[in-house]
Amino acid sequence: MADEDRTRTDSRAGDGPPDAPATHRLRAVTAGQTRSALRRIxxxxxxxxxxxxxxxxxxxxxALVSYFGTRSGSEPGDDQARVPGIPAGAARPSGPPGAEGRTGDAGPALPGLRPRQRTPSPEPTPSASSPAVPPPASTAPTLSLSRGEVPAEVDLTAAGTRDWMHWGLHGTSTVRKRSGSGEIVDGGGSGARVGWDGxxxxFSWRDGTSERSVRGTSTGVYTCGARNGFTLEVAGSGELRTVQLYVGTWMARGRLDARLSTGGSTSTLRLEDPYTSQSAQxxxxxxxxxxxxxxxxxTVEKAFTRHCGNVGLQAVAVR
Known part of the structure; x- marks a missing residue:
């Protein structure tokens, strides 16, 4: 009975063969537990x-992401990163001049900028000992004509500060500016002159000779027929001069030709009224x-009547 109980006990106690000693079975159990622990470790x-x-x-x-992120701001060999005062990674301007805005307006020009974008150098300050000489005035011969309405009353003293001349105060007589420059010359003309008052x-003046002062005379002279008229000359002085010429027509076309004795083209102006009189400044x-x-x-370029189509002359003034 005792042997049977030991046999059952031994069979439950281990995995070894039934006839294995108890010590051997205990060692096997310990080794299995050790291998399991080692596997876990x-x-x-x-x-x-x-x-x-x-x-x-x-x-x-x-580390790689950080490295490539740092290098993406500038390309290898970028000379701009070596320019003093330029932040690392700053890009050069691209495109045509002006497309990059005002990059070149401040500081030194960056590499690659065109010369026209550089900040211009300040103009040199003129020396106090050598003042700038103004350019000489033009002395080329000049001539121009324009036409306007005659004022209701012409003040020859004010209009002719250098010289003036009036015709017809007494018949065909003339009155000149007292102490004038004498620049106006009556060159005559063709056809008989006739004085009239109408x-x-x-016209008025306060500095005349032979009549010192006249107020409001409507007198003048005229000449009839085609190709008849008046010739006048005004002396030059090397400076720009303004001449005011007061003329009229009656049933005629008048033609004014102006030219310079130095040569050049002739300027022409016409005044016409086939039916009555007309005047002009x-x-x-x-x-x-x-x-x-x-x-x-x-002169009379064309007469529209057989009864003395004419041109008239009242006064001329120079300033």
Whole structure:
């Protein structure tokens, strides 16, 4: 009975053969437990190794991303990064001049900028000992004509500050400016002159000779027939002069030709009324050297009546 109970006990106690001693079965159990623990330890070590390796990979990835992110701001060989005062990574201007805005307006010009974008140098300050000389005025001969309405009353003293002349106060007589420059010359003309009193405008002066002062005279002279008229000359002085010429027509077309004695083209102006009278103030501006002259010819180009279609002359003033 005792042997049977021991046999059952031994069969429950271990995995060895039934006839194995108890000590041997205990050692087997201990060895199996040791192998299980070792396997657990190995698995734990593998997990730690994987964790360390994963962390190392992550650190490497972060380092690479940081490295490439830093290098993306500037390309290798970019000379601009070596210019003093220019922030690292600043890009050069691109496109045509002006497309980059006002990059070249401040500081030194960056490499690659065109010369026209550089800040201009300040103008040198003129020396006090050598003042700038103004450019000489133009002395080229000049001539122009324009036409306007005659004022109701013409003040020859104010209009002719240098010289003036009036015709017809007494018949065909003339009155000149007292102490005038004498620049106006009556060159005569073709056809008989006739004095008359009936102009629509009147003339006054306060510095005349032989009549010192006259107020509101409507007198003048005229000449009839085609190709008849008046010629006048005004002396030049090398400066721009303005001539005011007061003329009229009656049932005729009058033609005014102006030219310079120095040569050049002739300027022409016409005044026409086939049925009645008409008057005009002609402004002549001219410039010729001293000794040269303005030449004026005022003639009947066409008469619209057989009864003395004519041109008239009242006054001329120079300033």
């Amino acid at each position: 190995a698995r734990s070590r593998r997990r730690r190794r994987w964790a360390v390796e994963g962390l190392a990979v992550l650190v490497c990835l972060v 102009n629509q405008e009147v 002609v402004t002549v501006r001219f410039l010729v050297p001293k000794g040269a002259r303005l030449l004026l010819s005022w």
